[in-house]
Amino acid sequence: MTTPRKTQRGSARQQVSRTVDPARYDDVRSRGVLLCVDNVSVSFDGFKALNNLSLLLEEGELRCLIGPNGAGKTTLQDVITGKTRPDSGSVFLVGDPRELTLLSEHEIARLGIGRKFQKPTVFAEHTVLENLELALAGGKGVFGSLWRALRGEQRERIDEVLRIIGLVEHASRPAGALSHGQKQWLEIGMLLAQDPRVLLIDEPVAGMTHQEMERTAELLDGLAGKHTVVVVEHDMDFVRSIARRVTVLHEGSVLAEGSMDQVQRDPRVVEVYLGESC
Amino acid sequence: MDTSILARFVRLHDRRGWTAFGACAVLLLLVLPLTLPDYLVPLLGKFLCFAIAAIAIDLIWGFTGILSLGHGVFFALGGYAIGMYLMLEIGTAGVYRSNLPDFMVFLDWKELPWFWRGFDNFGFAVLMALLVPGVIAFVFGYFAFRSRIRGVYFSIITQALTYAAMLLFFRNETGFGGNNGLTDFKHIYGYSLSDPATKTGLFVISGAALLLVYLGSRYLVCSKLGRVLRAVRDDEAKVRFMGYDPLRYKLFVWTLSAVLCGLAGALYVPQVGIINPGEMQPAASIEMAIWVAVGGRGTLFGAAAGALVVNGAKSVFTGLAPELWLYVLGATFVLIPVLAPRGIAAYGGVLAQLLRGRRAVADTPRPPEPDREAEESVVTEGSAEVRP
Numbered sequence: 001m002t003t004p005r006k007t008q009r010g011s012a013r014q015q016v017s018r019t020v021d022p023a024r025y026d027d028v029r030s031r032g033v034l035l036c037v038d039n040v041s042v043s044f045d046g047f048k049a050l051n052n053l054s055l056l057l058e059e060g061e062l063r064c065l066i067g068p069n070g071a072g073k074t075t076l077q078d079v080i081t082g083k084t085r086p087d088s089g090s091v092f093l094v095g096d097p098r099e100l101t102l103l104s105e106h107e108i109a110r111l112g113i114g115r116k117f118q119k120p121t122v123f124a125e126h127t128v129l130e131n132l133e134l135a136l137a138g139g140k141g142v143f144g145s146l147w148r149a150l151r152g153e154q155r156e157r158i159d160e161v162l163r164i165i166g167l168v169e170h171a172s173r174p175a176g177a178l179s180h181g182q183k184q185w186l187e188i189g190m191l192l193a194q195d196p197r198v199l200l201i202d203e204p205v206a207g208m209t210h211q212e213m214e215r216t217a218e219l220l221d222g223l224a225g226k227h228t229v230v231v232v233e234h235d236m237d238f239v240r241s242i243a244r245r246v247t248v249l250h251e252g253s254v255l256a257e258g259s260m261d262q263v264q265r266d267p268r269v270v271e272v273y274l275g276e277s278c
Numbered sequence: 279m280d281t282s283i284l285a286r287f288v289r290l291h292d293r294r295g296w297t298a299f300g301a302c303a304v305l306l307l308l309v310l311p312l313t314l315p316d317y318l319v320p321l322l323g324k325f326l327c328f329a330i331a332a333i334a335i336d337l338i339w340g341f342t343g344i345l346s347l348g349h350g351v352f353f354a355l356g357g358y359a360i361g362m363y364l365m366l367e368i369g370t371a372g373v374y375r376s377n378l379p380d381f382m383v384f385l386d387w388k389e390l391p392w393f394w395r396g397f398d399n400f401g402f403a404v405l406m407a408l409l410v411p412g413v414i415a416f417v418f419g420y421f422a423f424r425s426r427i428r429g430v431y432f433s434i435i436t437q438a439l440t441y442a443a444m445l446l447f448f449r450n451e452t453g454f455g456g457n458n459g460l461t462d463f464k465h466i467y468g469y470s471l472s473d474p475a476t477k478t479g480l481f482v483i484s485g486a487a488l489l490l491v492y493l494g495s496r497y498l499v500c501s502k503l504g505r506v507l508r509a510v511r512d513d514e515a516k517v518r519f520m521g522y523d524p525l526r527y528k529l530f531v532w533t534l535s536a537v538l539c540g541l542a543g544a545l546y547v548p549q550v551g552i553i554n555p556g557e558m559q560p561a562a563s564i565e566m567a568i569w570v571a572v573g574g575r576g577t578l579f580g581a582a583a584g585a586l587v588v589n590g591a592k593s594v595f596t597g598l599a600p601e602l603w604l605y606v607l608g609a610t611f612v613l614i615p616v617l618a619p620r621g622i623a624a625y626g627g628v629l630a631q632l633l634r635g636r637r638a639v640a641d642t643p644r645p646p647e648p649d650r651e652a653e654e655s656v657v658t659e660g661s662a663e664v665r666p
Contacts, residue, residue, distance in 0.1 A: 109521035121516045123509050130505050140522045142530045145502040
C-alpha cells in the first residue's frame with residue numbers, strides 16, 4: 001500500500017523509474033558501496049536545500065557528516081528515510097532494485113535503514129524492554145502483533161541489546177524515567193534491535209556529559225563494521241574521536257571528503273567554517 | 279514462559295483482577311437479573327450498552343490517541359439494523375394491519391425498499407448491525423488516516439460525519455422512518471418485548487457482551503498490537519521509521535471500535551424500544567466521549583465505569599431536577615480534568631491500595647506517571663492528540 005505523504009514535494013518532480021537499472025551500480029559494487037545517493041536535489045520554496053548531492057556509503061563504514069547550519073545534513077537524512085521526496089535524483093541500496101525515493105517511511109525502514117533523531121525519541125510510557133520489543137526486526141504487521149508472543153530468540157536478542165547499551169537493570173522501568181544519556185543509548189539500542197544495514201544518527205552527544213560522550217563513542221565504534229553508520233554531529237572533538245572518514249556538506253552539496261585531518265586542512269572547509277574574512 | 283494464547287489470556291489479570299472480574303460477572307449475570315425490580319432492568323441494561331460503547335471509544339481514544347466525536351453514528355447504525363428487524367417482526371400487528379412498517383404505509387409506499395430486504399432474518403440483521411458500522415468506519419478511516427488527518431481536525435470531521443448522517447436519517451425519503459425513527463416493536467426472535475422475562479434476558483445478554491468485549495479489548499491492549507497502538511499515540515513518526523505502517527494499525531482499531539459500538543447499539547434498541555436520528559446528534563457523541571474522560575482514559579474498566587456513573591447520575595438528576603442536568607454535565611466536564619485528570623479509575627486504584635494497606639503499596643512500586651495534566655487539559659478543546 002503506498003501512502004501519499006504530507007511532505008514537501010518539488011513541483012518539478014522528474015519522472016523516476018520505480019526500479020533501479022542494475023547496470024547503474026556495477027561500478028560502485030566493486031568498491032564495496034552499500035548506499036548510493038545519486039545527484040539528489042531538494043528545494044523548499046525556491047531554497048535549494050540539496051543541490052545535486054551525491055554520496056556513496058560503503059558497507060560497514062562509520063561516516064561523519066559535518067557542515068554549517070543549513071548545509072543540508074538533516075534534509076539528506078530526510079530524503080534517505082523517505083520523509084522528504086526529492087525534486088530529482090535517486091537513492092538506492094546496492095543490490096536492491098527498489099528506488100528508495102518512491103517508497104514510504106515504513107517500507108524504507110523495513111529495507112534496513114534506521115534513523116535516530118536529534119532529540120531522544122523513546123516511548124516514555126513504555127518500559128525499556130517494550131521499547132526494544134517494538135523496535136525488533138520483523139513482525140510489523142497488525143494481525144501478527146495481535147496473536148504472536150515474543151519468541152525465545154527474540155527475547156535473547158533483546159537481552160543482548162540491553163547488555164550492549166548497559167540498561168539491563170532498567171529493563172522494566174518506563175523509558176520516560178531514564179536520564180537524558182540513558183534515553184540516547186536506549187534509542188541506539190532500539191536501532192540495534194531493528195538490525196538495520198544503514199544507521200543514520202543525528203547529533204548523538206548533544207547535551208551529554210563527558211563520560212556519557214565517551215560511552216557513546218564506544219557504542220558507535222562497536223556498531224561500525226556490522227552496520228554502516230552515518231553520524232551527523234556538531235561537536236568537533238567528538239567527531240575527531242570517532243571518525244575515520246568525514247564528509248563536509250555546504251549549501252546542499254558535498255564540499256570535501258576525507259580523513260578529519262585532511263578536511264580540516266582543506267582551505268575551502270576553513271573558509272566555510274570561519275567565514276570569508278580568513 | 280508459556281506463550282500460548284491461552285496462557286497469555288490467563289495473564290491478562292493477576293489474581294486480584296480476576297477475582298474482581300468474577301465478582302462483576304456474578305453481579306451482572308446472576309445477582310442483578312434476579313433481584314432488580316422490573317422497571318429498573320431495561321434502564322440498567324441500557325447502561326450496559328453504553329459501557330460497551332465507552333470501551334470501544336477508549337480503545338481508539340485512550341490507547342491510540344484518536345478522539346472520535348462521532349461514535350454515535352456507529353451506535354445508531356447498529357441500532358437501526360436491529361430496529362429494521364424488529365419493525366419487520368411486527369408483521370401485520372401494526373396500526374394499519376399491513377405487511378409494511380407503519381411509517382411506509384403512512385408515506386403511501388407500496389413495497390419494501392431494496393435495502394430493507396433480508397432484515398426479516400434475525401441473523402442477517404445482527405450481521406448488518408456489526409458490518410455496516412464496520413464498513414463505513416473502514417472507508418471513512420482509510421481516507422482520513424491516509425491523508426494523515428490527526429488530532430482536533432479528525433475530531434471535527436467525525437462530528438461532521440455524525441451530523442451529516444443525522445440530517446440524512448431525518449428525511450422521510452431515506453427510508454428509516456424520518457425523525458420518528460423506528461419504534462412500536464412487539465417481538466424479538468419470537469419473544470414478546472413487553473414480557474419481563476425477555477427484558478431480563480436482554481439484560482443478561484448485554485451483561486455477557488460487556489464482559490466479553492472487556493476481555494477481548496484487554497487482550498488486545500495487552501498484546502504487542504496494544505503496545506504499537508500506544509506508540510502510535512505517543513509518537514507516530516517514530517513508529518513509522520521503525521518499520522510499522524501506522525495507517526493499518528489505526529484503521530484496524532478504528533474499525534473494530536466502530537463494530538463494537540454497533541454491537542452496543544444493537545443491544546440498546548430492543549431494550550429502549552426506539553431508535554431515531556436523535557442518537558446521531560453531535561451532542562450525543564460528545565457525551566460518549568465524556569463518559570470515557572470521566573471514567574479514565576486508557577483503562578477500559580474505567581471507561582465502562584464512567585459510562586455507568588455518568589448515566590446513573592443523569593437518571594437521578596433528570597428525575598430530581600431536569601433543568602439542572604446540563605449544568606451538572608458541563609461542570610463535570612470542566613472539573614474532571616482539573617480534579618481527576620486520570621478519571622475515576624485512578625480513585626479506584628487509590629481505594630484499592632487503601633484497602634490493601636500500606637504493605638501492599640510497598641510491594642508494588644508504581645512507576646512514576648508521566649505528566650498527564652498538560653495533555654488532559656485538551657479534553658476541553660476536544661482533542662487528545664495535540665502533542666509536540
